[in-house]
Amino acid sequence: MTRPMAVTRPLTTAPPGVLYTAGSPRRRIPVPPRGVELAAAVGVQFAVLAALRPGIAGIAAGVAYALVSWAVLTMAFRHRRTLGPADHVTLGRVVLTGGVTSLVAGHLMGDGHTWTLVAAASVALVLDGVDGQVARRTGTASRLGARFDMEVDAFLVLVLSVHVAWSAGAWVLAIGAMRYVFGAAAWAAPWLRAELRPSIARKAVAVVQGVALTVAASGAVPFAALLVAAALAVLVWSFGRDVAWLYTRRHANRPAGREDRGRSTDGARRPRLLDPVAR
Secondary structure, rough: OOOOOOOOOOOOOOOOEEEEEEOOEEEEEOOOOHHHHHHHHHHHHHHHHHHOOOOHHHHHHHHHHHHHHHHHHEEEEEOOOOOOEEEEEEHHHHHHHHHHHHHHHHHHOOOOOOHHHHHHHHHHHEEEEEHHHHHHOOOOOHHHHHHHHHHHHHHHHHHHHHHHHHHHHHHHHHHHHHHHHHHHHHHHHHHHHHHOOHHHHHHHHHHHHHHHHHHHOOOOOOOOOHHHHHHHHHHHHHHHHHHHHHHHHHHHHHHOOOOHHHOOOOOOOOOOOOOOOOO
């Protein structure tokens, strides 16, 4: 979930097809092209939809999700011939998030698959801690991979907040919308795209959102609305703290030259698709 983009040392990308063990290259293995991998993910997504049977609305939402995610990822990874090991884990979470999306859409239209939804969301949340470990252990961490992971987290939280808002109230949508409001503000205010300091508290707050929403979605816990309200409160605190810190450093992070105005932290002249931002 909404992981910080704080970077304390240069990140490297492994050569395509290199198998790593504990950070050391062992041998090259055949790696399918990026387009084949993304197309395969779409095929798996359609198979998941067929297995879940979320109703007409759910199928429509799932198909739209699969096609849009394929288009976005094709554009975002256009300069890479293949995906990295951690990207494959995140791609699996993309498929699971698509399943959750279809189930939520079906639920809103009266087709209930609550426990299937909770199971899929739970697996996606567990895998959230796997792709980062894989990236670090294989030496394939990258800004794009981190942003890929972060956006999957953000969308999963958004979809879960829609599901919980259906019963708890529209205020729950603030949890899912906050990351996107921050992102929109970052396009208008470049200082919001500066790198943040590493923070265990920020990571913990991000995890809390997905867990609280999944627990509330299950309907098995009394007073779940209070749990979600507490999660929203700590999320507001986390975002507020980071925005305040970035604001105090806005002059230090401002590019020196007029021609560099609006650059993001990775040197782009303007924000781009899956461009790194602070959260």
